[in-house]
Amino acid sequence: MMEIRGKRVIITGGCGGIALGIAKLFAELDKRVILVDRNIEPGLQLAQEFSNVECIQLDMSDHQAVETRLGPLLNAEDAPEILVNAVGWSPKYDADGKPWKPWTIPMDHWREVVSVNVEAPFNMCRLALPKMIERRYGRIINIGSVVARNGGGVAPLHYVTSKSAVLGLTIGVAKDVAEFGITVNAVNPGRIDTPMIHDVSEETNRFLMSRIPLGRFGQPRDVAGSVVFLASDYADYITGTAIEVNGGLYVGP
Template identity: 40%
Template sequence: MSDARGTSSAADNGRVALVTGGAGGIGLAIVRRLLEEGFRVAFVARQEDHVARALDHLGCDQARLMAEAIDVTCLEKMTAFIDRLRRRWDDVTVLVNNAGISPKRRDPGAPWIMQTSPEEWQNVLAVNLNAPFVLTRLVAPAMIRRRAGRIVNIGSLAGRAIPQIAGPHYAASKAGLVGLTRATARDLAPFGITVNCIAPGRILSDMTGPADSEVNRAALSRIPLGRFGTADEVAGLVGFLVSSPAAAFLTGATLDVTGGEFAA
């Protein structure tokens, strides 16, 4: 599925963002924030109905949108999507690696590592860690030619501390994303490209469920600020990292958006 309604203004030239997992929760909030920042935004998500619903939510902003239902682990389809994006608009100047999956625990009484199959392990790492690596390699050459670009990886508290809810595959993938961020920031800094990671804690979304669920009540007790985060708060930090001149010297960092839980 794609959406190509409307045309872009000259003010948008050179401000093209690609967001993965952009159809809901944090991803949709990031897409909306980047539109507010003046970007033309392309996003992908796995399910076509989710993409359609996101476009409806975004309303009149669709003039500067391009969206398709694509699995980020499919290199051929993502490469073709980026080629279409480039032909329609321009090279990607901002990449936000947000797509992620977190399988639920099946047996709370058994060690999670023992109920994680090798297939499930590989699937989680393919989406959460391999895809950001591959997509960075796809967009980096154009950023290098321009000697400018900003990349943001969306990690997790589970990759920074002992995971309270997530499984070993999710924790490992998000910890790996922190390492990938640091290494990529080092490699791309000479070309004026910044790479940073945002590690959210408990953010209320479709993935985390209602605030009054048993799991969320337990999670709330660990947050010093005494509340859950919002998708807009994460999106606001993305907007700062990719748009603000004040973020130009910030690279290789992991910014914890946890209400103080990581520091506690």
């Protein structure tokens, strides 16, 4: 029987499509779930369904505010044993509606994307690790992306680069904390049916779906299953790697 030793889970970007799927699965497994997002409306709806779900409103790119608000929570006796970094931002078009190209991305916009997609997960690792080390136990699961390995269809360069960095963050932190009984892994989704994929045309989505051998976009629950597995004792011997949840995209046409 699969067991999850951690009783508490914190999920950043926790009110997004994929994160809510993860939250629901943990909530169904009777875990206490904390969702951190700048828009908590969707999470409040889940909290009405599950009394073990709560929401905290925060901009994850405001690293000082995150430290002030979440630092004490992550250091408390009942701090979450499981950290899921799901926050992500994929801005596809510039102010004129044109897809970003490497030569059109201004430095400050590049930094905004890196701040949300890379620095926020790092900040959370940094803040959560001391308690995990003290306990000699912890699970960190970073939501990366298929784009880290394939360059990413419609995804812009800053997003692609940031998701490659999430993989580097996963590997690097895993190496440094393995001796403390903490595992760090990534889940790399392919195309999952959430608000994030509906900012491109239906035609583009049809084309992208035609390249997926399993013939459909993923659902948040498809990603959630891998996250829960990595948080469980079934995955005790897995660290510093990524599970690819993409419907077979790498073997597609």
